[in-house]
Amino acid sequence: MSTILRIEGLSKNYGSINAVQNLSLEIKKGQVYGILGPNGSGKTTTLGMILGIINPNAGNYVWFNEEPIINALYNIGSIIETPSFYPYLSAIQNLKIVADIKKKEYNQISDILDRVGLGERKNSAFKTYSLGMKQRLALAASMVGNPRVLVLDEPTNGMDPQGIADIRNLILDIANKGTTIILASHLLDEVQKICSHVAVLEKGKKIFDDSVERILAADDYLEVWAEESDQLFELLKSFKGIENISKEHQKFIVKLSAGPSKKDLQKYLIQNGIFPSHFITQTGSLEQKFLELLTRKK
Amino acid sequence: MIRLLKLEIHKNFSYPAFWVILGLHYFFLVTVLFNIQDLAGSLNISDSDYGNMDLSLVPILQFPDIWHNITYIASFFKILLGIFIVINITNEFQFNTIRLNLTNGLSRVEFISSKILLIIIISIVSLAVVFAGGLVLGLKNHEGTGTIQMLDQSIYLIGYFLEILIYLVLALFIGIWLKRTGISIVALLIYPLLIEPIIRWQFPDTIDRFFPVNAMDELIVFPFPKYFGIEIPEGISPLMIGVVIAWIIIFYLLSIFILKKKSL
Numbered sequence: 001m002s003t004i005l006r007i008e009g010l011s012k013n014y015g016s017i018n019a020v021q022n023l024s025l026e027i028k029k030g031q032v033y034g035i036l037g038p039n040g041s042g043k044t045t046t047l048g049m050i051l052g053i054i055n056p057n058a059g060n061y062v063w064f065n066e067e068p069i070i071n072a073l074y075n076i077g078s079i080i081e082t083p084s085f086y087p088y089l090s091a092i093q094n095l096k097i098v099a100d101i102k103k104k105e106y107n108q109i110s111d112i113l114d115r116v117g118l119g120e121r122k123n124s125a126f127k128t129y130s131l132g133m134k135q136r137l138a139l140a141a142s143m144v145g146n147p148r149v150l151v152l153d154e155p156t157n158g159m160d161p162q163g164i165a166d167i168r169n170l171i172l173d174i175a176n177k178g179t180t181i182i183l184a185s186h187l188l189d190e191v192q193k194i195c196s197h198v199a200v201l202e203k204g205k206k207i208f209d210d211s212v213e214r215i216l217a218a219d220d221y222l223e224v225w226a227e228e229s230d231q232l233f234e235l236l237k238s239f240k241g242i243e244n245i246s247k248e249h250q251k252f253i254v255k256l257s258a259g260p261s262k263k264d265l266q267k268y269l270i271q272n273g274i275f276p277s278h279f280i281t282q283t284g285s286l287e288q289k290f291l292e293l294l295t296r297k298k
Numbered sequence: 299m300i301r302l303l304k305l306e307i308h309k310n311f312s313y314p315a316f317w318v319i320l321g322l323h324y325f326f327l328v329t330v331l332f333n334i335q336d337l338a339g340s341l342n343i344s345d346s347d348y349g350n351m352d353l354s355l356v357p358i359l360q361f362p363d364i365w366h367n368i369t370y371i372a373s374f375f376k377i378l379l380g381i382f383i384v385i386n387i388t389n390e391f392q393f394n395t396i397r398l399n400l401t402n403g404l405s406r407v408e409f410i411s412s413k414i415l416l417i418i419i420i421s422i423v424s425l426a427v428v429f430a431g432g433l434v435l436g437l438k439n440h441e442g443t444g445t446i447q448m449l450d451q452s453i454y455l456i457g458y459f460l461e462i463l464i465y466l467v468l469a470l471f472i473g474i475w476l477k478r479t480g481i482s483i484v485a486l487l488i489y490p491l492l493i494e495p496i497i498r499w500q501f502p503d504t505i506d507r508f509f510p511v512n513a514m515d516e517l518i519v520f521p522f523p524k525y526f527g528i529e530i531p532e533g534i535s536p537l538m539i540g541v542v543i544a545w546i547i548i549f550y551l552l553s554i555f556i557l558k559k560k561s562l
Contacts, residue, residue, distance in 0.1 A: 051401045054561040073403030080401060084394035088313050100305045101402040141398070 001028040002065060004149055004180045005050065009059035012045050012204075019045040021204040022059070027182060027197075032175045034195035034212070035184040036290060042204040043184040044081055047153050051078055064148075074102045077142030078151040083134040087127035091118055091137050094126055095144055104145035116140045117166060131158035139167060149180045156190060168194060192216075192286040200293055208293050212286065219284020222254040222262060226269075226276040235272050239265060251278060302412035303419075305404075310416070315385060320420070323378040324427055330375075331368055331431045334358055335439075356525045359439040362450035364432055366521045369458035372428045373518060376462050377487070379420055380469040384482045387413060387473030397562055406557045410474070414550060417466040425459045457517040457534045464514050464542050464549075471549040474556055490514075510549075513541040 005027040012020045020042040027033045035043050048054035050061050052073065063072035085094040095109045113122045116136040121129070129137065135158055142150055155171065156164040171194055175181050185191050191198060192212065199209035226232045229250070236245055236252060241260035246253045256262065262281060269276055310316040330337065339354030358367045390396040399409055432455075436448065469486050476482045485493075490511040498506035506512060516538045524530050 048561070053397055053400050055559075071403045071405075073401065076401075076403075078401045080397060082394070084398050086309060086313075086395055087393060089309075090312075093308060093312055097305060097308050098398070098402050100301060100308060101399060101404045103301065141402075144402075 001030065003027070004029050004031075004065075005061065005063055005182070006065070007046075007050065007059070007061045010046065010049055010056050010061060011058040012042075012049060012054060012056050018204045020049070020056075020201075023201075023204070023206055024059075025199055025206070025209070027180065029180055030178055031197050032171075032181045032183065032195045034191035034198040035182065035201060036186065036188065036191055036198055036286075037184075037201035038186060038294070040203075041201040043186075043201060044153055045204075046201070047078070047080055047151055047182070047184055051076070051080060051151060053080070074104075074145065075148045076151060077144065077147035077149070078153075079135075079138040079142050079155050080151070080153045082157075083138035085126045085134070085137060085141070088125055090125055091122045091140070094137065095141060098141045098144045102145045108146075109144070112140045112143050115143070115170065132160060132163045135159055136163070136167070139170065143174070147179070149182065150174065151182045153184045154186075155183070156185075156187065164190070188285070188287045188290055198286070200290065202294060215286065215289050216283045219288060220256075221282050221284070222256065222265070223251045223278060223280045223282060224254055224269075224276050225251045225278035226274050228274055232269070232274050232276065235269055235274055239268055241265075299415070302408060303415050306412050306416040306419075310386070316382070319378055319382040319385075323375055323382075324424075326378070327372055327375045327424075327427060328431060330371060331428075331435065334368065334371060334435075353522060353525075356522065357439075359435045361436045361440065362447050362452075363521070364436045364439075365451045365454040366518065368432050368435070369428060369454040369461075370518045370521050372424075373458060373461050376424075376465050379424065379462065380465050380486050381483055383413075383417060383420075383466045383469040384473045384486055385479055386416070387470055388477060388479040388482050391477040391562075392479060394562075400562065407554055410470070410550065410553050410557060413470050414467070417463065417470065420466065421459055421462040424462050425455060428458055429455055451533070453534055454518060457539075460539065460542050460546075461514055461517050464510060464546050467546050467549040468510065471553045471556075474553045507538075508541055510542075510545040513538050513545060517542060 003026055005025070007023055007025040010020055010023045011018070023042075023046060025033075035046065037043050045054060049056045050063075064075070086097070089097075091113055092109055095112070096106055099106050099109065110119075110122065113119050116139050118133060118136050118140060121133065126134070126137065135155065139152075139155060142152065150171075152171070156167050159167065168190065171181060171183070175194070181194075183191065183195060195212050197209070197211050198215070200207050224232065224236070233245075233247075233252065236242060236254060239260075241257050241264070242254055243257040244253075244255040254265075256265065262279075266276075266279060335358055338356065338358055358364065390399070396409070400406065404412075433448070468489070469482075472485050472489070473482045476485060494509055494511045498509050498512060501509075507516070517534055519530055521530070
């Protein structure tokens with residue numbers, strides 16, 4: 001897979017505050033890459049630097065592996081912080097400006113506005129829009145010219161639940177067509193639903209990065225229940241390869257260590273005469289992992 | 299270049315302030331030019347250097363003097379154009395639309411250059427209005443039957459064009475530097491009247507001529523004393539044309555430099 005963005009040792013400080021410290025990342029084609037972090041962890045500053053509006057103090061970044069592209073930014077759609085448009089211009093007029101800058105045609109503008117659900121209000125001035133509509137227009141602007149990468153900073157900020165679901169589906173739809181997406185958010189649920197990879201920032205430092213699948217798999221656990229509760233407990237304790245057992249509402253919460261599979265455990269229980277009537281794998285959540293990461297540091 | 303021009307057209311043509319401020323400017327300009335003889339008569343210009351001058355009998359609108367006289371008068375209205383440029387620039391910061399421009403791939407040099415193009419267009423339109431006004435007024439007030447030397451002294455039109463240009467580029471520079479609308483307008487108004495004169499005061503005469511506002515003012519000098527037998531420099535000093543063009547380039551480069559330094 002080709003590299004879309006490589007960041008090496010990127011740093012930015014505002015006076016004595018280190019907004020981003022020595023950040024290195026590599027984002028591959030087709031990934032939906034989440035950048036997570038509490039407020040003030042340097043997400044927006046990082047995106048500002050890779051989009052060329054914030055000058056880094058140190059380090060560098062390379063888009064598209066230095067393929068000879070006239071201007072990388074023509075191939076990147078972005079939303080950064082609050083949606084900013086010319087307030088007296090309509091959605092269409094604002095998107096024409098984006099198309100002018102990116103050297104793209106105007107003919108897809110109406111379609112894009114329909115896709116983000118602004119079709120009916122496309123001729124109203126931006127200043128008459130609600131926050132959710134402004135956010136939709138920002139997403140529309142990022143789609144002008146079918147960019148190869150979308151950089152989205154809190155794209156569902158200020159939207160109602162329906163809007164959040166719409167935007168999430170739209171982003172997934174775009175991702176499924178092979179567009180690489182870089183998404184900064186503090187909504188862990190959102191990132192979990194959309195992203196294939198995440199990096200976690202804290203106080204400007206990257207403290208973790210991995211694929212979402214691996215994070216969630218690592219946090220898998222089993223819920224087991226059988227009528228013969230005491231017997232089950234004894235058996236579970238005797239099974240080699242269990243990291244941790246706890247009890248929650250009659251059910252045993254079992255965390256397996258790396259070696260044995262769930263199937264092994266099931267076989268073991270049955271061989272010993274216990275047929276569990278409840279044997280369910282629960283995946284962990286990004287939220288658990290995230291809170292674990294942040295508390296572990298303290 | 300077409301792209302940068304198109305960009306400014308899209309930004310401004312649906313902006314009410316664009317039409318209101320520019321419309322007011324040309325309305326005042328044309329109104330005053332077409333009533334200039336009456337207005338001149340009602341003015342009793344009193345100048346410490348020249349004494350009292352009664353302009354009511356002075357043939358202000360005769361070719362070829364008309365070009366000097368009307369470009370001098372017209373240049374006073376440039377303040378409205380300057381205010382418009384300041385609003386146009388500082389809006390980009392106030393609305394944060396400069397981010398929209400840069401994150402979509404417009405370079406900082408292109409951004410400043412698109413504003414320079416807007417400035418050049420406004421300067422050309424202003425020049426055209428003054429030129430057309432001058433022709434109409436000059437022909438209307440032509441006396442006698444001799445050949446008309448219509449375009450003698452039309453060098454003043456070039457002076458007028460450069461004066462508008464340097465003033466608007468100064469407005470651009472102030473807007474980029476200060477970013478906020480109110481304070482930038484105040485700076486644009488008091489810099490020529492107060493700040494530069496104070497700075498110039500610290501320098502010897504040989505140097506202070508080269509300051510931007512001074513050079514701008516020296517392009518088209520006060521024309522009326524010549525009607526009262528006082529000698530004034532004829533035409534426009536090529537040196538001052540050079541100085542003004544140099545300042546236009548300096549303000550352009552400084553604007554780019556400041557914008558490059560800024561995190562937005």
